[in-house]
Amino acid sequence: MYDSHVHTPLCKHASGAPAEYVAAARERGLAGLVFTDHNPMPAWFDPESRMPEEQLPLYIRLIEQARAEAPEGFYVGLGLEADFHPGTQAYVRQQLEAHPYDYVIGSVHFIGAWPFDHPNFKDEFDRRDRLEIYADYYALVYAATESGLFDAIGHLDLPKKFGHIPPEEAWDLVEGVLGAIKAADLALDVNTAGWRKPVGEVYPSPAILKRAAELGIPVVLGSDAHQPQEVGWRFGDAVEALLEAGYREAWVFKDRKPEAYPLERA
Numbered sequence: 001m002y003d004s005h006v007h008t009p010l011c012k013h014a015s016g017a018p019a020e021y022v023a024a025a026r027e028r029g030l031a032g033l034v035f036t037d038h039n040p041m042p043a044w045f046d047p048e049s050r051m052p053e054e055q056l057p058l059y060i061r062l063i064e065q066a067r068a069e070a071p072e073g074f075y076v077g078l079g080l081e082a083d084f085h086p087g088t089q090a091y092v093r094q095q096l097e098a099h100p101y102d103y104v105i106g107s108v109h110f111i112g113a114w115p116f117d118h119p120n121f122k123d124e125f126d127r128r129d130r131l132e133i134y135a136d137y138y139a140l141v142y143a144a145t146e147s148g149l150f151d152a153i154g155h156l157d158l159p160k161k162f163g164h165i166p167p168e169e170a171w172d173l174v175e176g177v178l179g180a181i182k183a184a185d186l187a188l189d190v191n192t193a194g195w196r197k198p199v200g201e202v203y204p205s206p207a208i209l210k211r212a213a214e215l216g217i218p219v220v221l222g223s224d225a226h227q228p229q230e231v232g233w234r235f236g237d238a239v240e241a242l243l244e245a246g247y248r249e250a251w252v253f254k255d256r257k258p259e260a261y262p263l264e265r266a
């Protein structure tokens with residue numbers, strides 16, 4: 001198994017050196033790790049939660065060093081969790097073309113100027129209609145699938161983070177976006193961080209995973225670790241959830257190409 005979604009302290013809200021993440025992954029018996037730190041964005045976009053552009057070469061060097069120091073046969077991938085935000089596509093495209101990455105997750109963390117997954121601003125959920133939030137969010141995810149920038153969509157039902165689960169009427173939106181993911185040949189980030197958050201559920205939900213399995217959408221396991229202890233977080237439960245949904249394989253990206261491996265109970 002591979003953990004394909006972990007961060008580094010360069011994003012200013014994570015701790016632990018890359019080597020510590022590698023050591024934690026080996027302790028949990030993982031076959032590899034893909035670093036996907038928050039990408040640099042234009043300087044006006046959320047500078048507190050990411051490395052500045054000038055540090056991107058340092059990030060690449062740190063991951064290449066971790067790869068060089070990892071034991072033989074242990075995979076260390078270089079990736080990014082890239083924000084999708086309307087208007088920044090050209091910036092991100094240039095960034096992704098400038099260096100060969102193994103894996104790029106496209107994540108929507110903002111609805112307009114609202115960082116809806118930031119705990120400091122969760123009051124906003126009480127001011128907006130729940131269905132409207134999901135409609136706004138999935139419209140952005142839809143645009144992300146059409147951008148051609150990414151390999152996978154990050155934490156597909158992220159607005160549920162603090163417990164604001166989608167109303168039933170949001171299912172049509174999910175269907176639409178899963179169709180777009182399939183059409184664009186994208187994978188899904190199956191993100192166990194949801195089990196560390198108030199919602200207490202994996203991203204995406206078991207119902208979404210079941211539909212994604214029917215559509216044949218590849219899944220990529222990730223812990224979204226922001227500290228070494230979170231590497232491989234509840235992967236046993238994730239494997240159960242995926243088997244239950246109908247999956248028999250998971251995928252890992254190398255050189256931006258997906259590779260399948262069998263899902264096995266530990």
Ligand code: ZN
Nearest residue numbers: 007011013038
């Ligand atoms: Zn983060």
Ligand code: FE
Nearest residue numbers: 081107109154
């Ligand atoms: Fe994220």
Ligand code: FE
Nearest residue numbers: 005007081224
């Ligand atoms: Fe992340």
Ligand code: ZN
Nearest residue numbers: 081154155224
């Ligand atoms: Zn994330």
